[in-house]
Amino acid sequence: MIVKLLSEVTRMTAQPEADQLPVAGIQQLLAALQDPVRLEMVRRLVDAGGEAQCKLLYDGVGKSTAAHHFKILREAGITERLTVDGTVHQRLRAADVDDVAPGLLDAVVGAAQRATD
Numbered sequence: 225m226i227v228k229l230l231s232e233v234t235r236m237t238a239q240p241e242a243d244q245l246p247v248a249g250i251q252q253l254l255a256a257l258q259d260p261v262r263l264e265m266v267r268r269l270v271d272a273g274g275e276a277q278c279k280l281l282y283d284g285v286g287k288s289t290a291a292h293h294f295k296i297l298r299e300a301g302i303t304e305r306l307t308v309d310g311t312v313h314q315r316l317r318a319a320d321v322d323d324v325a326p327g328l329l330d331a332v333v334g335a336a337q338r339a340t341d
């Protein structure tokens with residue numbers, strides 16, 4: 225008999241590996257973070273402290289628009305998409321981003337956090 229794991233996590237493949245983050249990268253990272261919707265998604269991921277369901281990371285935009293923003297974040301190497309128990313989640317790749325651009329994510333997200341307080 226096969227025992228099903230209670231929390232099955234599958235990493236999707238549509239994002240660069242850590243050693244393949246685009247280092248036209250810093251420009252792509254900044255371009256991805258300059259949009260207010262994407263910056264809010266990243267800020268909410270930081271607040272979540274781990275992965276979070278996609279639907280918890282945005283409001284005020286449609287599902288297809290949110291999917292577009294998630295794709296841009298994923299392609300820039302900022303997030304990765306996971307499937308947890310059949311539900312799509314996003315996870316911040318803070319350490320990978322920090323390897324390419326040390327302190328960038330902390331500075332940008334910190335400024336966004338201060339702006340919302």
